[in-house]
Amino acid sequence: MPAQTRGLRVTRAVAAGFADHAAAALHPDLRTFTGDLVRPYGLPLREDLLSAGAGHDYAEMGAALLERALPGGEPADLLILAFSSPDVRPAAPASLRLSSHCPGQPTAFAVCDQGSAAAFTALRLAALHHRTGGCRRAVVVLAEQSALHHEPPEPVELPLEHRAVVLVCEEAPGEGLRVRGQNQPDGARALRAARDEHRRLGDGAALLLSAGLADHGLPGGAEAARPGQPFTGLWTLLADRLPARRPLLVADHDRRLGRLSTLTLP
Structure with missing residues (x-):
């Protein structure tokens, strides 16, 4: 086997x-x-x-x-x-x-x-x-x-x-966590890329967004971190939601570096 x-x-x-x-x-x-x-x-x-x-x-x-x-x-x-x-x-x-x-x-x-x-x-x-x-x-x-x-x-x-x-x-x-990243200087395009990745996870998948990424729009069913904590805010939201429904996508965009990062929890 x-x-x-x-x-x-x-x-x-x-x-x-x-x-x-x-x-x-x-x-x-x-x-x-x-x-x-x-x-x-x-x-x-x-x-x-x-x-x-x-x-x-x-x-x-x-x-x-x-x-x-x-x-x-x-x-x-x-x-x-x-x-x-x-x-x-x-x-x-x-x-x-x-x-x-x-x-x-x-x-x-x-x-x-x-x-x-x-x-x-x-x-x-x-x-x-x-x-x-x-x-x-x-x-x-x-x-x-x-x-x-x-x-x-x-x-x-x-x-x-x-x-x-x-x-x-x-x-x-089972499958473990997956991290992806891509260079994307535009915040609105970064949000679209995160939404596309979220859709590929299928119906029922959860989506957590950083406050900065959510400034470009909050998709239906998604949750956004509270503003004011640019590094830990998203992860505080994850801590509040665990154990969350799975699969779960966590997404953040660094505006200064032009970098979109995502974490998939199966």
Whole structure:
């Protein structure tokens, strides 16, 4: 008999906002690092945010959710942190610190500098790692914090609050999650492409859209993330809906990078 297909699926998700700030936001190293980073580009520091200690620590945020995401202490084989806005502890790899708080002390690394596509890249890498036979449970931590400690070179959308989401991906019988991406600078065309992919899943398939993608129209039966959280908003919606009806398509569009990303949960 042929071996049964087994794939990696998102089985659990937890999300939370964080109203306070991290002690690391007041550490002098943050000013030094940020100043060195932006000096070649002539960008001024946000002295008001640095003096106020605004911002949060991604390792602290993620660690606060890991116990809820893995209440039975189930060990993970892989942990991936994904983010789009800078952490307040740039010199201390948050993914490695999170691994020490995660049951199993899994292999850990981070994905960044990809805008909203970073979350999808993390899930794609988890699925690829599963196919090697070395990963039966992966934890994907998504985080954003609202303080940018320098003036941006162009307008950017910053989150309204510090927020983190933890996705638990586990091996299960059947087809696993699928991630796709395509270059598409036009938001309206990106929405049409997402709708076409959703229709191919058949009647009864669910559709979750990012707030930015839904700005171009909300198809009947689809749900949109609340605005104000450009990186974690869509995944907070997924956490609220799990276990959702399947199949399910999750879609986001990064306007600045011109990238459409989709996740199919069978």
